Amino acid sequence: MKTIDELLSEGVDNKRVFVRADLNCPLADGLITDDGRIRAVLPTVKALADAGAKVIVASHLGRPKGAPDLAFSLLPAAERLAELLGAPVAFAQDTVGPAAHDAVDGLQPGQVAVIENLRFNPGETAKDDTERGEFADRLAALADVYVGDGFGAVHRKHASVYDLPARLPHYAGYLIATEVGVLKKLTEDVRRPYVVALGGAKVSDKLAVIDRLLDKADRLLIGGGMAYTFLKAKGYEVGISLLQEDQIPAVTEYIERAEKNGVELLLPVDVLVSAEFPDLKTKAPANPTVVAADAIPADQEGLDIGPETRKLYASKLADAATVFWNGPMGVFEHPDYAEGTKAVAQALVESPAFTVVGGGDSAAAVRILGFDESAFGHISTGGGASLEYLEGKTLPGLAALED
Numbered sequence: 001m002k003t004i005d006e007l008l009s010e011g012v013d014n015k016r017v018f019v020r021a022d023l024n025c026p027l028a029d030g031l032i033t034d035d036g037r038i039r040a041v042l043p044t045v046k047a048l049a050d051a052g053a054k055v056i057v058a059s060h061l062g063r064p065k066g067a068p069d070l071a072f073s074l075l076p077a078a079e080r081l082a083e084l085l086g087a088p089v090a091f092a093q094d095t096v097g098p099a100a101h102d103a104v105d106g107l108q109p110g111q112v113a114v115i116e117n118l119r120f121n122p123g124e125t126a127k128d129d130t131e132r133g134e135f136a137d138r139l140a141a142l143a144d145v146y147v148g149d150g151f152g153a154v155h156r157k158h159a160s161v162y163d164l165p166a167r168l169p170h171y172a173g174y175l176i177a178t179e180v181g182v183l184k185k186l187t188e189d190v191r192r193p194y195v196v197a198l199g200g201a202k203v204s205d206k207l208a209v210i211d212r213l214l215d216k217a218d219r220l221l222i223g224g225g226m227a228y229t230f231l232k233a234k235g236y237e238v239g240i241s242l243l244q245e246d247q248i249p250a251v252t253e254y255i256e257r258a259e260k261n262g263v264e265l266l267l268p269v270d271v272l273v274s275a276e277f278p279d280l281k282t283k284a285p286a287n288p289t290v291v292a293a294d295a296i297p298a299d300q301e302g303l304d305i306g307p308e309t310r311k312l313y314a315s316k317l318a319d320a321a322t323v324f325w326n327g328p329m330g331v332f333e334h335p336d337y338a339e340g341t342k343a344v345a346q347a348l349v350e351s352p353a354f355t356v357v358g359g360g361d362s363a364a365a366v367r368i369l370g371f372d373e374s375a376f377g378h379i380s381t382g383g384g385a386s387l388e389y390l391e392g393k394t395l396p397g398l399a400a401l402e403d
């Protein structure tokens with residue numbers, strides 16, 4: 001993989017450099033609640049700008065449906081990038097249209113532009129190679145060189161991640177180089193017991209990852225939205241909790257295989273439930289009830305792990321030598337459902353283990369809940385990306401930078 005240092009030594013003065021970043025930051029009411037992913041790409045953007053490149057920063061934000069949707073505009077991220085750089089950043093209101101070309105044409109060496117959310121164009125995420133390729137061709141017309149630095153998206157076979165680097169000279173940015181350097185160690189030389197804690201809301205993606213993790217980890221702690229597919233697979237009522245019905249057979253097999261292989265697979269023993277999803281805007285008291293994991297009322301949903309599970313998981317983290325954690329244990333954005341996530345974060349802080357936290361929301365949770373980032377071994381900007389890397393999968397966005 002050629003790195004940005006090689007690019008800088010070759011010289012970028014006056015070159016248009018396309019930086020594929022992951023600026024997919026959590027937002028509330030159009031405001032960024034955690035800018036960690038923007039800060040993470042600053043070294044790359046600064047180095048390129050300082051060397052006289054015309055820097056085009058591109059990213060997805062959220063999951064819009066292949067058409068412009070202002071709720072997912074990258075404008076707030078562009079504004080924050082400008083603040084963090086201490087320099088103006090041009091913003092184009094489209095991705096490959098006249099606005100993007102005007103913004104790029106208007107750049108002087110050392111200046112930066114952000115183009116609008118790549119997922120406003122259906123070509124970005126298209127399954128069809130030709131459709132993705134056509135969008136990649138249009139993106140390629142904006143730039144002379146490609147720098148991949150959106151680690152959080154390298155597991156996606158998307159146009160800007162996979163097809164675009166094949167069309168331009170390509171290099172890995174500083175963030176990708178750092179992330180891969182740390183995660184590589186976890187695949188080569190992992191100190192045991194190796195405990196993996198999983199939660200969050202991207203249940204379908206993450207359940208699939210457990211298949212391989214069962215061969216690698218000594219202990220798996222399951223929380224967040226994915227816990228309910230496990231509880232359902234055990235035959236429990238899960239009410240209106242998040243559920244991935246089609247993966248129940250796979251999850252049943254995971255439970256059996258964990259037992260056979262001697263992997264400790266821990267599920268919540270109690271959960272916080274409510275008939276309503278909390279109001280994340282007003283943060284009005286949600287008054288959840290604590291119930292045993294096998295006693296979730298049919299009209300309620302599980303929104304955090306309960307107090308017994310918090311204690312259990314903390315004890316199962318205490319003697320770990322390596323911990324990887326992805327996915328909040330509950331809807332941590334509301335104070336009534338933040339205790340599970342806090343308890344896991346606290347257990348990691350107190351543990352002498354090498355600890356890695358991965359994921360946009362998990363990393364944000366750690367910071368928003370007031371933990372000191374330096375108390376963790378590594379905070380990765382990618383959740384799904386780091387999980388798939390640890391699984392040993394070939395990640396499209398890394399493979400594309402390799403050849």
Ligand SMILES: Nc1ncnc2c1ncn2[C@@H]1O[C@H](COP(=O)(O)OP(=O)(O)O)[C@@H](O)[C@H]1O
Nearest residue numbers: 200201202224225303330331359360361362383
């Ligand atoms: N029981 C639950 N039900 C619904 N959503 C949940 C639950 N537990 C956690 N979440 C949500 O999961 C989201 C984060 O999930 P995800 O994107 O998978 O994590 P990451 O970005 O760290 O990979 C948070 O917004 C949180 O509110």
Ligand SMILES: O=C(OP(=O)(O)O)[C@H](O)COP(=O)(O)O
Nearest residue numbers: 022024152153359360382383384
């Ligand atoms: O937030 C992200 O991933 P993560 O939640 O697994 O950390 C990335 O920006 C990828 O987004 P996607 O899962 O919508 O493709």
